[in-house]
Amino acid sequence: MANDHLAAPAPLEEHRKLAAFAGEWSGEEVVYQSRWLTGGPATSHVSARIDLNGFYLIQDTVQKRDGKDSFATHGVFTYDREDRLYKLFWHDSLGYYPPSPASGGWSGKSLILVRGSLRGNARHIYEVIDADTYSLKIQFSPDAEGWADVLTGVYRRIL
Numbered sequence: 001m002a003n004d005h006l007a008a009p010a011p012l013e014e015h016r017k018l019a020a021f022a023g024e025w026s027g028e029e030v031v032y033q034s035r036w037l038t039g040g041p042a043t044s045h046v047s048a049r050i051d052l053n054g055f056y057l058i059q060d061t062v063q064k065r066d067g068k069d070s071f072a073t074h075g076v077f078t079y080d081r082e083d084r085l086y087k088l089f090w091h092d093s094l095g096y097y098p099p100s101p102a103s104g105g106w107s108g109k110s111l112i113l114v115r116g117s118l119r120g121n122a123r124h125i126y127e128v129i130d131a132d133t134y135s136l137k138i139q140f141s142p143d144a145e146g147w148a149d150v151l152t153g154v155y156r157r158i159l
């Protein structure tokens with residue numbers, strides 16, 4: 001028997017909150033000296049969309065330094081209805097595969113997501129400044145206690 005009469009799940013308000021980051025963005029960034037990267041200024045173009053029936057924010061970023069593409073990311077954000085936490089599946093051009101997604105939630109206007117790996121812990125803090133501006137801070141910690149900035153940026157909507 002077909003179950004055509006069953007309604008498909010609908011996105012929750014928590015999923016809809018991710019739309020704050022949807023759009024085309026231009027970012028001014030500071031990359032901090034780390035074991036992976038030399039420090040200095042950068043710019044990024046961020047393209048993000050709500051997709052898959054409204055359950056996911058899919059975000060692609062290309063960073064430029066000294067006029068050349070220097071780093072790229074592919075992020076998939078969602079809200080997990082089971083554990084009631086936001087998830088970020090993060091892939092980047094450094095080529096490390098995260099063993100599990102970053103996980104977290106909103107604190108005021110900031111979405112804070114933390115993930116661990118064999119190399120240490122990363123924390124992403126996305127803060128909604130207004131409808132056309134957000135900031136990002138990515139931090140690293142070997143022990144999830146002392147956090148050091150890896151990247152900070154401010155992103156302005158261009159579309």
